[in-house]
Amino acid sequence: MWDFETSEKFQELCGHKGSVCTIQFSPFNNNQYLCSGSWDKTLRLWDIKTGKMLSVFNGHTSCVWRVEFSPVQSEGDTNDDQCTGNGVVGGAGYTLCSASHDNTIRQWDVEQAKELAVFKGHENYVYSVKYSSTGTTLCSGSEDKTVRLWDIRSKKNIHILRGHTKAVWAVEYERANTICSGSIDNTIRFWDTRVNKQLHVINGGNDDKGILSIYFQTSKEDRGQQLIYGTCNGPIRIYK
Known part of the structure; x- marks a missing residue:
């Protein structure tokens, strides 16, 4: 990571064993956390203040091309004005989704680094995935030429x-x-x-x-x- 004003590198996050294809900052805790997806088939969660890797998400059988945080907490979770949530990283109720070359989209619990669901239907690599603003649906794009709504x-x-x-x-x-x-x-x-x-x-x-x-x-x-x-x-x- 780089400082915009000085153009100097101030943090380096090491741990993936393959090319890193995608990154996204958390929508909670003032963007303190970063999720990454890699050719090593994993997602990883990082604390950008300390440079520490917090979690590894295993489940995909091929390259992880895209990661996306849910924009809101799931129903039933409290949420204060700062959207900080609860739990170890302040992400209770938030989820991640990931698009992969294994033709699937997977959903994950941020706090537990646990797989919640696998969305199957695409007939080739999935390159992109996006949550709706309400967090109730996903859309995805694929090598199979289709856009799908889930x-x-x-x-x-x-x-x-x-x-x-x-x-x-x-x-x-x-x-x-x-x-x-x-x-x-x-x-x-x-x-x-x-x-x-x-x-x-x-x-x-x-x-x-x-x-x-x-x-x-x-x-x-x-x-x-x-x-x-x-x-x-x-x-x-x-x-x-």
């Missing part, structure tokens, strides 16, 4: 969204009932999950060669949303 309580696949012609590398919720997906087919597609229907398509630039990442940012100037996406060929593009 109900967390029932652990069931409730929608399969077809339209991409190549692997789906990125998924995001634009709003509660709208999913956005980016693909190597060089398109970004918007889907209405209420009717299982594609709403519209944004085509990438002629030289982009595919969409690898997407992100929505609320503009402070006009309070509108900006769509930011990263491409296979290097450019980062912004849509308003």
Whole structure:
């Protein structure tokens, strides 16, 4: 990790035995914890203040490509104004999900480093996974060209969204009932999950060669949303 002001490295987290594909900061305890996923098939939880590895999550049988913290605590858990929760790392009620080259998505209890569920249905590598803002559903994108919506309580696949012609590398919720997906087919597609229907398509630039990442940012100037996406060929593009 690096200090933005001095450009100096101030922390190094060592423990994975393969390439690290994904990281995400915890939504609780002022982002004190970091989760990582690796080619060594594990997720690991770190305390960034001490540099200590706190937990290892074992279960995947291939590379872990994406990790994601739940945005809220599960029902029945108390939550104060600071969203600090309870437990050893202050993450009681929070979960993690992970997308893997073993074609599965797995859900984990943060405090216990325990596997809670395995979501099966994709027919090839799973590259991306995202919680809804309420933490009740997941969406995912895969090498099998589909975007899938999952109900967390029932652990069931409730929608399969077809339209991409190549692997789906990125998924995001634009709003509660709208999913956005980016693909190597060089398109970004918007889907209405209420009717299982594609709403519209944004085509990438002629030289982009595919969409690898997407992100929505609320503009402070006009309070509108900006769509930011990263491409296979290097450019980062912004849509308003």
